[in-house]
Amino acid sequence: MKKFVTAILVFDLIAGLLFLGLQESRGQIPTAGEAAAGEVTAWAGGSSAADGRSGWDKRDVTDDEDVRKVAITFDDGPHPFYTEQLLDGLKERGVHATFFVTGAHAELHPDIIKRMQEEGHLIGNHTYSHIQLRRGNREVFKEELIKTNEIIKEITGEEVEFVRPPYGSWDKSFEKELNMFPVLWNVDPLDWSSSNVSRIVEKIVNKTGENDIILMHDYYDTSVTAALEAIDELMEKGYTFVTVDEILFD
Ligand SMILES: [Zn+2]
Numbered sequence: 001m002k003k004f005v006t007a008i009l010v011f012d013l014i015a016g017l018l019f020l021g022l023q024e025s026r027g028q029i030p031t032a033g034e035a036a037a038g039e040v041t042a043w044a045g046g047s048s049a050a051d052g053r054s055g056w057d058k059r060d061v062t063d064d065e066d067v068r069k070v071a072i073t074f075d076d077g078p079h080p081f082y083t084e085q086l087l088d089g090l091k092e093r094g095v096h097a098t099f100f101v102t103g104a105h106a107e108l109h110p111d112i113i114k115r116m117q118e119e120g121h122l123i124g125n126h127t128y129s130h131i132q133l134r135r136g137n138r139e140v141f142k143e144e145l146i147k148t149n150e151i152i153k154e155i156t157g158e159e160v161e162f163v164r165p166p167y168g169s170w171d172k173s174f175e176k177e178l179n180m181f182p183v184l185w186n187v188d189p190l191d192w193s194s195s196n197v198s199r200i201v202e203k204i205v206n207k208t209g210e211n212d213i214i215l216m217h218d219y220y221d222t223s224v225t226a227a228l229e230a231i232d233e234l235m236e237k238g239y240t241f242v243t244v245d246e247i248l249f250d
Helices: 002-017 082-093 103-108 110-118 138-156 173-178 197-207 221-236 244-248
Strands: 068-075 098-101 122-125 213-217 239-241
Touching: 068 221, 068 244, 082 110, 082 221, 098 103, 103 110, 103 138, 110 122, 110 138, 122 138, 122 244, 138 173, 197 221, 213 221, 221 239
Parallel strands: 068 098, 068 213, 068 239, 098 122
Antiparallel strands: none
């Protein structure tokens, strides 16, 4: 667990000095926030944050010592075609993933949300319209979270507990207000920015270690292909895929 301690120290050091927002999805780079001035914080994802983990998992995962867990997560869907393709591939492999869906896409494809639930995947909130939390839009952002929880609950009958804030911008006080838990990531292959499947696979396989959370997007053909290939390689290396709750709370 040396990696954990080092990562936490490095992360806290970085976080104390500045908050850097890395782009989590296509196109936009969020503005950097100032740690001291506002409540909105952004995390840097991927290797640039030295596998940065925030307060949510500052502890060892010591049970099931012989099982090397890893979680793969998919943001921005459901997509009418690629998500189904991904679900087929996950089913063939007996792998459970975590999907952070937008309310707008969930509304369009409730059948896919239902299928995710039936096949044992975990479903989380990724806001209604993929809005980024900034200073000044807190209430709008909060309304989007609430609206999306309602849309998902309407389909699945279950409360939504987990949220992946777009671009990693988050306000800790939402956790109590909404009884929701933010889920960030520590492996970011930037799958949305490349159409080179083998490069994406290589990035995932090389960067992933025990108890890592991989960030991907079920919105691109290449991402789906790469995710399934990376899953095969990581399973061959002895990893077991679990939903994020098992990484965060077990
Ligand atoms: Zn996103």
